[in-house]
Amino acid sequence: MTYIPALIERASPTGVFNGTPPDHLPAENGLYVWRTAVAMPFVTFFFVMLRFYTRIYILKAKKYTIDDYIVALTMLVSIAHSVLMAIATYNGMGLHIWQYNTELNSRYYLWIGITSEFYALGLCGFKSALLIMYIQLFGVYKRFRWTCYGTLFFCVGYLFCNMMTEFLGCHPISKKWHPEIPGVCINSTIAATFYGACSMASDLIIAILPLTMIWKLQVATTRQKIGLSLVLSCGFISWAIAVARWGIATFNLVGTTDRPWWAGISFTLSIFEVQTGLICACVATLAPLWKLACSHVRDWTGWSSHQSTKVMTWPSFVRKPDYTQSSGDTKKSGGHWARANNTIGGHGNPAGRGNHMTSYADTTLNASHDDEYDLLGVSEWHSHTTREDRSQRSVDV
Template structure:
């Protein structure tokens, strides 16, 4: 640490350093796991992967800013920092100004990844569901755009945002933090509840539907931290400016973990897919006699309008092949593949022809 302070000086910085180091490791592992899952399981790349992977450098930059600020007094009382060098307070405020941009992006891109994941998993002709995906996606983009613009122009002149003695005006900090936090929680709740009707409409047993809902809720449990950050906003932000280097760490815990957990949660299906591929027949519920080398655990191909059961895609599936399972059995094609076994039918290759004959008597 650059600052030399007497031993025993109250300091909240070490906890921040440990948290950032741990989150750097966990978020990096989640991103690497996603890539390995795509390569090993041979899953096709899509937009949910792009938004998840681009979140990693954003997260790492945010942690880097916090660790850099730590070197000039983050975690100490402001009067202790000012006694060492008053310019450190201004420099720290600059770091905060920059960090807000990366924080807003760090919680927005995983949201977009989750939305794209829904679009890919629930391959549905349900127009109502698709419209909801577009609406919530637009809300996320709108929230991010508005947050970035309001961050840039929070003060007039702009420099007053990190140099408060300058003449000028700024927006009300508490109202700004609280409104953006409340909107973020609302969007998270929207995303969390969005797949519930689709899952509940699947022709599965009640227990399996409940398991699926629990899995989706646990995978998007970031809403708990989003609510926690909003509560911390109410308690901490009004007193933030009085001692920013001392009061801010309590808020940063919520903010950093929220962004990191967002990235990790949207990578959970890939982690499961990788483990399942590596375990092979040892994976619970896997048929050892199956000819499929890998299966795609992310794929929950869905066709509610046809009343079709949910099933997993075949290994190496890149074109959305699925087995249609009715209440009486499977619909398999009569076409033999190169192994001499029944081939799965692509949904977009299924055609129904009817011939109506009118017998006039």
């Protein structure tokens, strides 16, 4: 079938818009787009604030990491994206094709182009934040570190090309929303299909990457590994949304003539994709907050009946009760327990420089700055592992 570059033909095979738009917009699927665009940023902002509360007031972080700045900027981008999507519903998004006229069609494609730029920025933000966090947690492993760098390069590369394609896909640029003027446009069907496939592939890789490291940890119990897997692989949610959006977008481009109406569903999912991706980047850093809440619940309910069991559940940032501990494991100072500095990826052992077989004391995988996230619960493993156990356990680097 011959491709017609005029964007007006993408919405109607005849290119004739004789319909009458509804008196009140948004309408049809545009109403659901508007509701999602208004509600989701509040939910995401709540998780972003929890992330920074954990970093500032619980972990007492002295400085922010690069992924903290990326999350903050991505939050602003996601708000802008949602606002623009809400405005687009007043310019025809989600209506049936027979409800369009020529003027409304031009406004619709103009706002599609604008929102698509912020959509790509939002995707780039949360994907980069997750990958940088993985590097800080497990960057001591050279292969894993370079895999993360390669994935990061792939994500930034295809999303940058996506933005350029969206902005420069027609010559002149205004032909995108004024298809009647002379000029040419790229095959938007092929471009959208390709970038959608790249998005799904990158989301799947990002979700699987931490699993390859978590299940190599010799110092963690099966329960801890399952918990870490659930926390760090919540990116599967974004992948599932990306798959659904790609399927609807593909059907919208090649399987129906009522494309604006189906686009309303697709763009609703795009809001969910950006917002849930950013939520996943925040949830992965909330382990200290969750452990603190659990310790308070145990204190209030008296759930733990034995002091030794209660000690093992104390998070590293909470003052622990006095109990006997072997020297070289932890240090007691001023009534508080300090974490041992035997770490890989910390200041004592640069990332990527370790023996092939290292002892337990050298496999407390943490961030490059003494476990910036306290996600791996290093101090908890220290608190109930004897020196004899440490001398026998090892992990491949």
